[in-house]
Amino acid sequence: MSTPEFAGLTALVTGGASGIGLATARLLAARGARVACLDLTPDDLPKPLIGIRADVTDDAGVRTAVEEAARLLDGIDILINNAGIGAQGTLEDNTDDEWHRVFDVNVLGMVRVTRAALPHLHRSDSAAVVNTCSIAATAGLPDRVLYSATKGAVLALTRASAADLVHSGIRVNCVNPGTADTPWISRLLDRAADPAAERAALDARQPMGRLVAAEEVAAAIAYLASPLAGSTTGTDLAVDGGMHGLRIRPRT
Numbered sequence: 001m002s003t004p005e006f007a008g009l010t011a012l013v014t015g016g017a018s019g020i021g022l023a024t025a026r027l028l029a030a031r032g033a034r035v036a037c038l039d040l041t042p043d044d045l046p047k048p049l050i051g052i053r054a055d056v057t058d059d060a061g062v063r064t065a066v067e068e069a070a071r072l073l074d075g076i077d078i079l080i081n082n083a084g085i086g087a088q089g090t091l092e093d094n095t096d097d098e099w100h101r102v103f104d105v106n107v108l109g110m111v112r113v114t115r116a117a118l119p120h121l122h123r124s125d126s127a128a129v130v131n132t133c134s135i136a137a138t139a140g141l142p143d144r145v146l147y148s149a150t151k152g153a154v155l156a157l158t159r160a161s162a163a164d165l166v167h168s169g170i171r172v173n174c175v176n177p178g179t180a181d182t183p184w185i186s187r188l189l190d191r192a193a194d195p196a197a198e199r200a201a202l203d204a205r206q207p208m209g210r211l212v213a214a215e216e217v218a219a220a221i222a223y224l225a226s227p228l229a230g231s232t233t234g235t236d237l238a239v240d241g242g243m244h245g246l247r248i249r250p251r252t
């Protein structure tokens with residue numbers, strides 16, 4: 001039998017208790033990695049995933065959690081910065097406090113976790129960081145100005161940190177999912193006036209006519225995290241059913 005792709009490697013996944021993060025943690029573990037999930041609610045994780053409770057907005061808590069992960073896993077080779085929250089509205093709708101809150105989670109959260117993990121990544125021969133960005137970074141979506149601004153920052157942060165770390169052998173990439181079928185979207189639909197109509201509209205916005213599966217995003221993250229992608233850094237990989245790149249005619 002061949003050696004699993006991630007055998008001997010360790011991974012820390014933020015937001016690893018739900019949706020895309022959980023699918024990624026499961027996939028990396030299935031391919032041989034030892035995996036810890038940093039989350040607000042790391043309860044009920046399936047074995048062999050290790051749960052570590054932390055809030056990415058709390059720098060001291062993040063540092064403690066990352067050290068705990070490194071101790072339990074015996075190092076950190078791979079960091080998946082995936083924890084994130086949504087925000088709806090136009091420029092006129094969100095207060096300054098809301099802008100600070102969402103940037104604090106979606107952008108500064110990645111900065112804090114990466115900063116804390118860097119000493120461990122520097123010690124790895126297969127170091128990789130993968131950030132969960134979004135189609136919102138590369139396409140203008142209505143009613144998502146704050147969320148999109150955070151993901152635009154994640155895209156720029158990914159490229160700039162890839163440049164800073166290239167000589168250290170630490171690769172940094174991101175994935176840009178389209179609307180993905182996760183608990184996040186279920187919560188969004190629950191709040192809609194007409195959930196069935198909202199779901200149909202989200203499906204129709206994807207050229208493939210369906211939402212992206214969390215497992216499909218996880219597969220792209222695993223590709224970028226893998227030592228097999230050793231020449232890939234500073235890129236963003238769309239996993240969006242063609243939403244960013246295609247210009248198709250409406251279905252007849």
Ligand SMILES: NC(=O)c1ccc[n+]([C@@H]2O[C@H](COP(=O)([O-])OP(=O)(O)OC[C@H]3O[C@@H](n4cnc5c(N)ncnc54)[C@H](O)[C@@H]3O)[C@@H](O)[C@H]2O)c1
Binds near residue numbers: 040057082
């Ligand atoms: N679902 C989509 O349509 C979609 C599309 C594009 C990008 N994304 C991005 O994918 C990522 C994951 O989204 P998902 O759909 O899996 O969402 P989800 O809500 O299912 O999972 C997000 C996880 O992040 C955790 N989290 C949130 N705030 C945190 C904090 N302050 N500290 C620690 N953990 C925290 C939550 O507890 C949760 O487990 C996010 O960054 C999101 O922006 C999602």
